[in-house]
Structures are given as structure tokens and as C-alpha cells.
Amino acid sequence: MISYFDCMLRYFEFSGRSTRRQYWLFFLFGTIACGAALFADYTIDGANLAEGEYGPFTLFAGLFHLMPGITVTVRRLHDTGRSGWWYFIQLVPVIGSIAMLVWMMWPPEQGENDFGPDPRDARAQASWTRPPRTTIPRQVRMGSSAARERARRNDAGEIQRFI
Structure with a gap:
């Protein structure tokens, strides 16, 4: 589920790398959401899927x-x-779909490549000297531990409050 939300938070971010797990889990949860929207349109609105009618829920989920x-x-x-x-x-037609399916199952390049560090390598993420280029604030994209921690102890053992 975290992989799905990571993809949704990186809505317009083309740079960087995504793992196979992120890719496939995003499409799994997206398919489930679109299926639920289809079901809602069929039961609430009476959309006729045989004629290609899609209701508002399906169109919203798809877009x-x-x-x-x-x-x-x-x-x-x-x-x-x-x-x-x-x-x-x-x-x-056909060849492009088959090639894309094979590439989505293809193993990743190990280590850093032209598009950034390996997302599976924790050392590479920790060694970044500058943050990656993105329009999404780091606190939103990565989750902020400071936002979750309401208090932290300093060296003297006193509680410091952060808001």
C-alpha cells in the first residue's frame, strides 16, 4: 500500500527510479479502485458497460x-x-505492448545509473549530498518524522517541543 501512495505522491515526477514492486502494486491498487468505481457506476447509476457507457465514478478513477x-x-x-x-x-501494435510488459518485469540495473541511485540501496540514499529535483516538498513526499514526533529529548534529558 505504501508503494501505491508513493506513486500518487510523485504525481508529476518523471525523474528518478521506481522499483518493480512500486510499479506492480500501483497498478494492482489502481485496478482495484477502477473496478470498485465500475461497480459503483453499475449499481448506482445503472451504466450499461456493454454499450461502452462509463459513469462519473469510473471516469474520475480512470483520469x-x-x-x-x-x-x-x-x-x-x-x-x-x-x-x-x-x-x-x-x-x-502488439510488439510495443509485449516489449513494455517484458521491460516492466525486467530486473533493475544494480547500483547507480544515469537516472539516479538504486532505490533499493539504503547507502546510496543516505549518501546524497543534495536532494533530488522535485516539486513535491520532502516532508510530503517522504513523510516527516518531525511531524510525527511532538517531543524530543535533548542531551540534558529535557523535553523539547517541536510544532
């Missing part, structure tokens, strides 16, 4: 997951060492 789906796919391509421009290979 809501469209951009993060593109960005997580581009970041997954970066994890395999490919440029994000390879995303457009899907426009080639």
Missing part, C-alpha cells in the same frame, strides 16, 4: 490514475536503464 500511471512507468523504465521516451513504444 485520477492516468498521470501517475505514466510517471511510474517512466521511472520503471529508468530503473531498467532505458530512457522514458521508450514509453511511446506502446503505440506500435
Whole structure:
């Protein structure tokens, strides 16, 4: 579930890398959400799926997951060492879809590549001297431990409050 929320928080972020786990869990939860929206449209609105009618819930869920789906796919391509421009290979019928499916299951490049450090390597994340380029504040993107901690003890044992 954390992988899904990480992808949703990185809504417009094409830079960096995403793991296979992040990619597949995002699409699993996105498919479940769209399926629930289809069911809601069918039961509440009476949408006729055989005629291609989609209700408001389905359209909202589909559009809501469209951009993060593109960005997580581009970041997954970066994890395999490919440029994000390879995303457009899907426009080639059959061959493009098969190539993309294979690449999404492809093992990652170990260590740092042209698109950033390996997201599985904790040492690489800790050794960054500057934060990655993103428009999302770090506290929102990574979760802030300072926001969760209401009090912290200093060297003298006194409690310091942070707001």
C-alpha cells in the first residue's frame, strides 16, 4: 500500500527510479479502485458497460490514475536503464505492448545509473549530498518524522517541543 501512495505522491515526477514492486502494486491498487468505481457506476447509476457507457465514478478513477500511471512507468523504465521516451513504444501494435510488459518485469540495473541511485540501496540514499529535483516538498513526499514526533529529548534529558 505504501508503494501505491508513493506513486500518487510523485504525481508529476518523471525523474528518478521506481522499483518493480512500486510499479506492480500501483497498478494492482489502481485496478482495484477502477473496478470498485465500475461497480459503483453499475449499481448506482445503472451504466450499461456493454454499450461502452462509463459513469462519473469510473471516469474520475480512470483520469485520477492516468498521470501517475505514466510517471511510474517512466521511472520503471529508468530503473531498467532505458530512457522514458521508450514509453511511446506502446503505440506500435502488439510488439510495443509485449516489449513494455517484458521491460516492466525486467530486473533493475544494480547500483547507480544515469537516472539516479538504486532505490533499493539504503547507502546510496543516505549518501546524497543534495536532494533530488522535485516539486513535491520532502516532508510530503517522504513523510516527516518531525511531524510525527511532538517531543524530543535533548542531551540534558529535557523535553523539547517541536510544532
